[in-house]
Amino acid sequence: MTDRVHQFLSQLSIAHPIIQAPMAGGITTPELVSAVSAAGGLGSFGAAYMRPDELRSAIHHVQKNTSCPYQVNLFVPDKTINYKPQHHTQALERLKNIYEAYGVNLDTESAKPRDDFENQIKVVLEEKTPVVSFTFGIPDPSILIQLRQAGTFIIGTATCVAEAMELVDAKVDAIVAQGFEAGGHRGTFHSTLRNSKEIPNIGLFSLVPQLVDKIKIPIIASGGIMDGKGILAALILGAAAVQLGTAFMGCPEAQLPESWRQALFHSSDTDTSLTHVFSGRHARGIGNHFMKEMNDVYTHIPPFPFQNALTGPLRAEAKRRDDAQYQSLWAGQTARLTRRLPVAQLMQAFVKEIESAAHQMNAF
Numbered sequence: 001m002t003d004r005v006h007q008f009l010s011q012l013s014i015a016h017p018i019i020q021a022p023m024a025g026g027i028t029t030p031e032l033v034s035a036v037s038a039a040g041g042l043g044s045f046g047a048a049y050m051r052p053d054e055l056r057s058a059i060h061h062v063q064k065n066t067s068c069p070y071q072v073n074l075f076v077p078d079k080t081i082n083y084k085p086q087h088h089t090q091a092l093e094r095l096k097n098i099y100e101a102y103g104v105n106l107d108t109e110s111a112k113p114r115d116d117f118e119n120q121i122k123v124v125l126e127e128k129t130p131v132v133s134f135t136f137g138i139p140d141p142s143i144l145i146q147l148r149q150a151g152t153f154i155i156g157t158a159t160c161v162a163e164a165m166e167l168v169d170a171k172v173d174a175i176v177a178q179g180f181e182a183g184g185h186r187g188t189f190h191s192t193l194r195n196s197k198e199i200p201n202i203g204l205f206s207l208v209p210q211l212v213d214k215i216k217i218p219i220i221a222s223g224g225i226m227d228g229k230g231i232l233a234a235l236i237l238g239a240a241a242v243q244l245g246t247a248f249m250g251c252p253e254a255q256l257p258e259s260w261r262q263a264l265f266h267s268s269d270t271d272t273s274l275t276h277v278f279s280g281r282h283a284r285g286i287g288n289h290f291m292k293e294m295n296d297v298y299t300h301i302p303p304f305p306f307q308n309a310l311t312g313p314l315r316a317e318a319k320r321r322d323d324a325q326y327q328s329l330w331a332g333q334t335a336r337l338t339r340r341l342p343v344a345q346l347m348q349a350f351v352k353e354i355e356s357a358a359h360q361m362n363a364f
Contacts, residue, residue: 015040021245022073035343059268179204179223183332212238228353269307280307
């Protein structure tokens with residue numbers, strides 16, 4: 001391991017440079033988070049949609065199961081969105097036929113997003129959360145100051161060099177370099193979206209060396225990494241650690257409908273694509289009927305988090321029915337390499353694969 005990796009491991013008090021990605025929406029259960037941390041990695045809560053009391057309870061669960069560090073990830077709200085009530089009514093009307101055909105009731109009140117961000121911050125501060133990460137931008141400086149005073153290790157998410165430089169200016173402790181291959185939501189900043197017609201489409205192995213070349217703080221590689229060979233490749237490019245999401249979705253500790261797992265196991269390299277029809281923000285997932293139906297008939301998608309709230313009841317019902325065609329099947333481009341293994345065995349496999357790949361390299 002390089003000095004960069006050793007220093008990062010020492011900063012976080014973990015044994016392996018492996019972070020389980022904070023996948024929001026219930027996938028990252030306390031069992032998953034604590035199992036990854038107990039196995040020497042960094043387990044992470046995707047807490048963006050969790051109510052503050054739910055987050056506190058989940059943190060307590062992890063604290064009872066392990067004394068190892070863990071991470072909480074939150075979405076930074078966009079305060080610049082001008083979304084009026086009439087826009088919401090129009091969007092509901094467009095979704096009406098899809099809801100009726102699926103047998104799900106949808107009303108205006110149940111389809112409104114919550115704003116729990118400030119109270120979520122209070123929870124992570126009160127619970128002395130060791131690592132906190134942010135996606136979709138940078139919190140107000142006052143929040144970052146409070147986290148630093150609490151001794152929290154702060155991680156930001158960037159999809160291009162410009163975003164990473166903004167995070168450096170904000171004095172975060174490390175940056176997740178999210179490649180185009182990554183499953184789930186793109187971490188692209190609101191400022192980047194406002195200043196460009198397209199989201200950054202930069203592959204991980206292009207992004208990481210560019211960030212390492214310009215930035216001194218640790219870079220965490222994320223996107224399409226599924227095994228020890230991929231982990232080692234990212235570390236060789238200069239990453240201090242890797243963050244894996246889809247790779248952990250096959251673990252029984254993850255809360256994933258079986259239809260979603262089967263979609264991962266039987267996917268091909270061309271099955272995922274970026275879409276914003278589920279949430280109003282671009283995210284990578286396996287194609288299904290809802291994506292096709294929305295792309296065919298829906299010309300205007302409300303911004304996140306409003307579209308996410310509008311489609312929430314439909315996705316929840318599809319999850320209850322275990323119907324892959326109306327769930328948001330978030331997955332990275334290498335989903336077909338997903339393994340059905342308990343966390344402890346998967347972590348052991350990663351370590352052995354890293355050692356084997358390093359040995360093969362030394363043979364050249």
